[in-house]
Amino acid sequence: MSGKIVEILIAKDKKSVMQNVNEAVLEAGKGIFGDRYYDKDEEPQNEITLIEKEKVDSFNNEFNLTLQYSDFRRNIVISNCDLNTLVNKEFYIGNVLLKGLELCEPCESLADKTSKDILTGLENKAGLRACILKDGNISLSSQLEVS
Template sequence: MNNGKLLHIHTAARTGRPMVSHESAIAVADAGLEGDRYLTGVGRFSRSPGSRDVTLFENEVLEALRKEHGLELQPNEHRRNLTTAGVALAQLVGKTFTVGAVTLEGLRLCNTCRFLNVASRKQVSVPLADRAGLICRVVKGGAINVSDPITLE
């Protein structure tokens, strides 16, 4: 895997609240990002089985949506915590990797849902099929920063 890079960090305090952009964040092992709805257990899918500490989304998918479908989806609109560049997230399922000083485990790919259509006010759930991001567990917490490298362990 070529080294990727972290482009954006976003959190939301509650389901449906706007995503807030950050230059840095603290990841807590087996919990999530400080200030995010999933760390506090109030996310839309908090009661669903399985961990969902942190979610990632590829910037390349944002570009593809624009080119293929004429859809402008901004990094704060895809509802994932971290926007990446230069790394195919599907290849990280079942693998451990680092984002700066934080170690993550890729658990499963995100499903698309109609809630994203409502939240973004754009019809994106169908075009995002099979490329809606990656759900991860925080193995080792710490600080993450925009521009941190993403490397496979």
């Protein structure tokens, strides 16, 4: 399975707007350098989050919305990859080794910022929480490959 990065997003703090970046430094046990959760949380599931482009596009179409990928507050937007199959599996983005930990379900806070429809419309479709096992850099040209 191979996926392509569509966007890399970080926010300086929980209330900041997610910003697109062309590349990012990922550090094991810390997260994405410059992101709101970087080295601030001892919970590995907060190191990095991913969401599928196709799931966001489908949600927008189904509910007649125009939400941006950044509105979903995930770090990596990926295309052509079924993220649900990566729970408890190791995978690479570029040279960075990650492990899928759990699905990243939509929450009330996200629904308040976007649409209440997100709670049911993206159940089991809102992305993946992962931890970083090996440091490295990623860019928009990086591919996701299952190890």
